[in-house]
Amino acid sequence: MSLLVIAEHDNASLKAATLNAISAAAKIGGDIHVLVAGSGCGAVAEQAAKVAGVAKVRVADAAHYGDQTAENLSALIVANASGYSHILAPATSIGKNTLPRVAALLDVAQISEIISVIDADTFVRPIYAGNAMATVKSADAVKVITVRTTGFDAVAATGGNAAVEPLSAGADLGQAKLVSRELTKSARPELGAAKIIVSGGRGMGSGENYHKLLEPLADKLGAAMGASRAAVDAGFVPNDYQVGQTGKIVAPQLYVAIGISGAIQHLAGMKDSKVIVAINKDPDAPIFQVADYGLVADLFTVVPELVAAL
Amino acid sequence: MKILVPVKRVIDYNVKVRVKADGTGVDLANVKMSMNPFDEIAVEEAMRLKEGGKASEVVAVSCGLTACQETLRTAMAIGADRSILVETDVELQPLAVAKLLAAVAKKEGPQLIILGKQAIDDDSNQTGQMLAALLGWSQATFASKVVIGEGKATVTREIDGGLETLEISLPAIVTTDLRLNEPRYATLPNIMKAKKKPLEVVKPADLGVDVAPRLATVSVAEPPKRSAGIKVADVAALVDKLKNEAKVIA
Numbered sequence: 001m002s003l004l005v006i007a008e009h010d011n012a013s014l015k016a017a018t019l020n021a022i023s024a025a026a027k028i029g030g031d032i033h034v035l036v037a038g039s040g041c042g043a044v045a046e047q048a049a050k051v052a053g054v055a056k057v058r059v060a061d062a063a064h065y066g067d068q069t070a071e072n073l074s075a076l077i078v079a080n081a082s083g084y085s086h087i088l089a090p091a092t093s094i095g096k097n098t099l100p101r102v103a104a105l106l107d108v109a110q111i112s113e114i115i116s117v118i119d120a121d122t123f124v125r126p127i128y129a130g131n132a133m134a135t136v137k138s139a140d141a142v143k144v145i146t147v148r149t150t151g152f153d154a155v156a157a158t159g160g161n162a163a164v165e166p167l168s169a170g171a172d173l174g175q176a177k178l179v180s181r182e183l184t185k186s187a188r189p190e191l192g193a194a195k196i197i198v199s200g201g202r203g204m205g206s207g208e209n210y211h212k213l214l215e216p217l218a219d220k221l222g223a224a225m226g227a228s229r230a231a232v233d234a235g236f237v238p239n240d241y242q243v244g245q246t247g248k249i250v251a252p253q254l255y256v257a258i259g260i261s262g263a264i265q266h267l268a269g270m271k272d273s274k275v276i277v278a279i280n281k282d283p284d285a286p287i288f289q290v291a292d293y294g295l296v297a298d299l300f301t302v303v304p305e306l307v308a309a310l
Numbered sequence: 311m312k313i314l315v316p317v318k319r320v321i322d323y324n325v326k327v328r329v330k331a332d333g334t335g336v337d338l339a340n341v342k343m344s345m346n347p348f349d350e351i352a353v354e355e356a357m358r359l360k361e362g363g364k365a366s367e368v369v370a371v372s373c374g375l376t377a378c379q380e381t382l383r384t385a386m387a388i389g390a391d392r393s394i395l396v397e398t399d400v401e402l403q404p405l406a407v408a409k410l411l412a413a414v415a416k417k418e419g420p421q422l423i424i425l426g427k428q429a430i431d432d433d434s435n436q437t438g439q440m441l442a443a444l445l446g447w448s449q450a451t452f453a454s455k456v457v458i459g460e461g462k463a464t465v466t467r468e469i470d471g472g473l474e475t476l477e478i479s480l481p482a483i484v485t486t487d488l489r490l491n492e493p494r495y496a497t498l499p500n501i502m503k504a505k506k507k508p509l510e511v512v513k514p515a516d517l518g519v520d521v522a523p524r525l526a527t528v529s530v531a532e533p534p535k536r537s538a539g540i541k542v543a544d545v546a547a548l549v550d551k552l553k554n555e556a557k558v559i560a
Contacts, residue, residue: 069476070439070449093469097451100404100439109405109524112434122528127432131327132336135528175448176478179464183471192470196558221559229488239454239468239489246348246428246488248470254558265323271536275556277548283541292539293551305545310559 001030001120002055006077006089006098007048011038011066014047016193017090019154022051024147025088026155027117031055033084034162037076039066045164052156055163062169067178068094074101076170081106084142085120091146091249092192099146108140113249115151129245129268149192150251150272184240186225191241194224196254199243199270202230203259203280203299210236213303214258220310226250226270228260244269259299262287279303311458311480312367313356314420315390316411316441317349319374319381320431333529336431345381348426350388351486354493355456356424357389364458367391369418373402373410379509386504387496394418395511398521404432406514406521408440413517415445420481422463427452427485438485448478451485 003025008015018034025032033056034048045059058080064072077098081087087102089095091113103110115133116124122137123145191197198218204210210231218225226248227241243250245268255273260266262278262285270276271290278291281298288294295302321327322342330337345353359365370385370393372378382393396410415423428435442449450456450465454473457464458480466475468487496504514521542548552559 070442070451074443093452093467096435097439097449100436101443101449103436104405104408104440104443107405109403110434110436110440111525112436126533127530128321128327128336129430129433130533132329133531133533135531136525137528138525140524174479176450176476179475179477181469181472181474233489238472239487240470240472245430245433254552254556264326275552275558276536276539277552288541289538290536292556293548294539294541295545295548296541297544302545306548309545309549 001085002083003028003030003032003086003088004081004084005032005034006087006095007034007036007044008090008092008094009036009038009041009044011041012043014044016154017092017149018048019051019157020149020152021088021090021147022053023152023155024114024117025086026053027152028086028120030085033058035060035077035080037065037073039063047157049162049164050158050160052159054160057162057164058167059164060167060169064172065169069176069178070098070101071173071175072170073098074105075173077102078105079170080167081142086143086145088145088147091148095146099144103144106142106144108142108144109138110144110146111136111138112146113148114145115148129264130271131264148249150249184238188218189222189224191224191226191243191248191250194252196221196223197226197250197252198223198256198258199226199228199260200231200236200258201228201260202234204231204236207236213299216307217303220307228266257287257291258303260287261285262290311365311421312369312418313359313365314369314371314415314418314423315349315352315356315385316371316423316425316437317353317381317385318346318426318429319343319372319378320346320429323347323430329530329532333531335527335530343377345384346426346429348428348486350493351488351490352424352426353385353388353390354491355486358491359458360389369393369420371396371411371414373398373407375399382509383504384496386507387501388494389500392508395509396514396517397511398514400521401523402521403523403525404434404436404440405524406519407437408444409519410514410517410521411441412444413519422480422482422484424484424486427487438483442483447481447483449483450476450478452487453484454487454489456484456490
């Protein structure tokens, strides 16, 4: 049995989410192949070949894969799908955008955001914003799966020595063209992979307060910065800060929720964190129901105190 | 240009979800149902394009039980001109819905299909992408801005690291993210008007689509409970706990 994992990368380096998807593939069992589709992505292929447990890396290097548009990427995956029992990708914005197309073209169901593998056909996935866990069994010949990265510990990035095999590129379908990308530039850890996250909500009051109060704390803790939907909708921070059902799903060692009331949609994105700290002036805020340590206080007073105490 | 807007009837987003004791699913008896919030954003976006002179007709579509007629009436109260219900009692999974919608699209010939990026019940995030694949159309998922041009659309998408803007050829599929717009409330006169708008009912067999589920639900369980911890008195106590009890900071 062979499995194909779609590599997440930016043409320069392999993204950590790929290691979680490979981990899920390893739980299913079989020969793990990694598909790297990109433009000038040779370095990514070399990194993928070193990942523990990878048997083969297949590389499609062409200009029209550089931007990872779903139309071209899904056509390439489908053209090279034969022989695989499972096709997996991390549930990132690229994985979520592309894999349902692959499933439809193969006429199979997709199993979204699995958090656990029962056997080669059976998987556990959260539904209703994580308020229920469904165990589902697929009857399809090929299982197309996106992997929630927080459900699987990353495999080691080194220790492997896989063969790298070039793939011939498919035609450029020319249906979508990238105009621009505005990526948030930050020296902080990536939200999805951070060990500590400092997150702010509506209680911050303004974008200025958010940055003025939370950045020193994030600096002290070496933390990534997140936010609730309310803070994003209010324009305090950009969309890619959002943690929740429809934003990023995170599970750091420490999650510090500041001025976040704790709507179920937010809890869905962070309740698997190892330790949760909540700071909120409302003692009845639902966030305290999931927090290991709650501090009922005015965040404008205690956040600077916390920075000073660390 | 005609716009098709698929809408799904789901548990209202304010309702606390309860898993059934026998582990077969979630209790939906006597629970408030509403239009999937992302689909509401889709209807609103279609209306704005129509009001901006970019679209001539907005057609809402839903697939599922007879009760989905309510959801379609809501879409028409927001402003959709007419609607189509693909009626079935079978549990519909995303691939089946995408096939039904593809069949409807082939009959209706829209240039644009706008739908929610995911439904808040099964959280699949698949239908739009599958529909685009089945029709061989381009797609722009997780949209936060849509501008229609001549034979193309320019769509800004919310992606992991920030935003990206794509130019896609029409016909196309757009799936909505939260910040695309803020849906209007349907006014009473419009709710009354919606009752008189045309609602066509078809069956999956009329469209030649096999809707049999591909995934069997083995069980549905409560997630592991996270119990509330303790309240600490002050910052010093918090830092002490994090250092010496939880040991998550040095």
